Amino acid sequence: MFEIEYEDEKSEARAGTLTVNNRIFETPGFLPVATKADVKLISPDELQEIGASGVITNALVLFLRPGLEVVEAAGDIHKFMSWDGIVFSDSGGFQMLNSDFLVKVTEELVTFKSPFTGSILDFSPELCVEIQMRLGSDIAMVLDDCPSYGSSYDDILASTKRTLFWAKRFRDSHKNQSQEVFGIVQGGVFKDLRDNCAESLVKMDFDGYAIGGLCIGEPKDVMHEVIQKTTPLLPPQKPRYLMGVGSPEDMLKAISCGVDIFDSVFPTRNARHNTVYTKNGKVNLGKEKFNSDIGPIDEGCKCYTCSKFSLSYVNHLLREYEYFGMRLATIHNLHFLVNLMKEAREAILEGRFEGFKGEFLQNYKF
Numbered sequence: 177m178f179e180i181e182y183e184d185e186k187s188e189a190r191a192g193t194l195t196v197n198n199r200i201f202e203t204p205g206f207l208p209v210a211t212k213a214d215v216k217l218i219s220p221d222e223l224q225e226i227g228a229s230g231v232i233t234n235a236l237v238l239f240l241r242p243g244l245e246v247v248e249a250a251g252d253i254h255k256f257m258s259w260d261g262i263v264f265s266d267s268g269g270f271q272m273l274n275s276d277f278l279v280k281v282t283e284e285l286v287t288f289k290s291p292f293t294g295s296i297l298d299f300s301p302e303l304c305v306e307i308q309m310r311l312g313s314d315i316a317m318v319l320d321d322c323p324s325y326g327s328s329y330d331d332i333l334a335s336t337k338r339t340l341f342w343a344k345r346f347r348d349s350h351k352n353q354s355q356e357v358f359g360i361v362q363g364g365v366f367k368d369l370r371d372n373c374a375e376s377l378v379k380m381d382f383d384g385y386a387i388g389g390l391c392i393g394e395p396k397d398v399m400h401e402v403i404q405k406t407t408p409l410l411p412p413q414k415p416r417y418l419m420g421v422g423s424p425e426d427m428l429k430a431i432s433c434g435v436d437i438f439d440s441v442f443p444t445r446n447a448r449h450n451t452v453y454t455k456n457g458k459v460n461l462g463k464e465k466f467n468s469d470i471g472p473i474d475e476g477c478k479c480y481t482c483s484k485f486s487l488s489y490v491n492h493l494l495r496e497y498e499y500f501g502m503r504l505a506t507i508h509n510l511h512f513l514v515n516l517m518k519e520a521r522e523a524i525l526e527g528r529f530e531g532f533k534g535e536f537l538q539n540y541k542f
């Protein structure tokens with residue numbers, strides 16, 4: 177169930193609450209990525225302390241390892257990973273972009289190769305439904321065909337038709353009342369294909385709608401144009417989820433267009449490669465100039481890392497490739513994005529979102 181609490185008057189931004197199985201996710205909100213049922217280097221207790229209330233895991237990856245029986249033996253995905261916040265499960269459609277996984281795609285199904293064992297797997301929308309129902313995630317994502325950026329119009333046309341055909345099959349075979357299902361709009365960077373995909377998905381009446389296939393190499397202005405033109409086609413009373421976009425500036429701009437939910441591996445991956453977000457922009461913490469800086473990573477940040485440790489300490493650990501340094505940087509980055517969404521939400525509720533966004537973007541160098 178999705179309730180909109182307040183709609184901004186100067187933009188399409190809105191503040192809402194998504195409730196599934198008594199689990200609450202306030203929007204705008206950010207989902208840390210837990211592909212293998214963990215957010216890399218971070219415990220569920222730390223996630224909670226950071227303020228995160230949802231994660232997204234990956235149905236295909238968990239199906240391959242450890243396998244559904246192992247998760248079911250624990251009860252469900254929440255119990256398996258000891259996380260009682262909302263769990264979204266991604267379908268595996270995004271893995272079609274990864275040559276380690278993809279073997280071939282036909283109208284009926286996609287054939288994957290397990291990067292773990294090399295075994296071949298025919299992955300249909302029906303199997304994708306079964307996996308996500310058995311995982312017991314709160315929100316299942318349909319199996320979509322995610323084409324790579326730069327594909328021809330004809331290829332994207334065929335891919336979008338496949339996405340719709342699979343979405344219908346997914347919808348028809350889904351029987352779990354306690355799990356919501358979100359459709360995913362594809363269509364590359366072609367407006368008519370995105371429009372057609374969005375309109376056809378809306379007719380199938382999903383619980384929410386995602387915009388997929390972005391942030392995969394297209395120029396930023398093209399990405400923003402797609403978001404701006406797609407969101408008005410999605411029903412205003414349903415949640416809107418922009419998949420895979422996790423740069424602060426992109427998220428704030430998307431909120432202005434009416435996007436509610438985000439996920440991205442950027443904050444965790446960047447942290448493991450020394451890059452952190454600060455209110456003045458991205459910073460490479462591994463640089464020598466920080467080795468005697470006794471201030472925090474980001475002045476004013478209330479995260480565990482910034483409350484307890486100096487920039488010089490984190491810099492030292494990262495330069496020594498110490499896992500604890502990567503953990504501290506990850507905690508800060510996740511806190512930064514989760515907190516940015518909370519601040520955006522407060523600004524929307526208080527009718528000052530555009531001012532908040534303008535001020536943030538003025539300080540944030542990217």
Ligand SMILES: [Zn+2]
Nearest residue numbers: 477479482508
């Ligand atoms: Zn911090």
